[in-house]
Amino acid sequence: MKNKLKVLRAQHSYTQEDLADIIGVSRQTINAIEKEKFDPSLPTAFRISKLFKLPIEAIFHFEES
């Protein structure tokens, strides 16, 4: 799954650690999501969407592998 998390995080001047603390996951998880090595759960995707005030589909793009 492609995502714009790194761009959005940079736009809001959050570090990975800041974002991890706000979302309630580890910094490693944020890093893995940004590198598209790990797809977040639905609750985590909703928390990210709520934080950046954007719909989920504006942040995450599903691609059939």
Place this chain on the structure above:
Amino acid sequence: MKKERKKNLYNLAIWTWTWVATLAIATFGPKYIWDDHTVLTALAVSVNFVHGILMIVANRKVFNDFDELQRKIHLESLALTLGLAVVVGLSYSLLEVTNLIANNAEISYLIIFIGLTYLILVTINTRRYA
């Protein structure tokens, strides 16, 4: 959240060390401390068992506090470790039964194998997502 995680890890470390210490006492106590006194040996084994249960409860708390990625990493590692422990354990036992090895199949070797396998797999899986 981080505070809670640290507290849970600290509790797990405490219970693991007390379990190891009580295991050592229950193992060597009968021979070196209380001269095979049955009641004291039974007491030492019971205390060790209770500490083992408390260690498991503490480990469960740590596991439940993991986030989704950490849980995935540990679940994958646990699944592989469990499979390998069953297969390697039974093969090892079979080697003894069929007299292909001279020594007795010691459970301690299997425990060491399980511990090292889990540690290596968690390290590999953590690197996969780094």
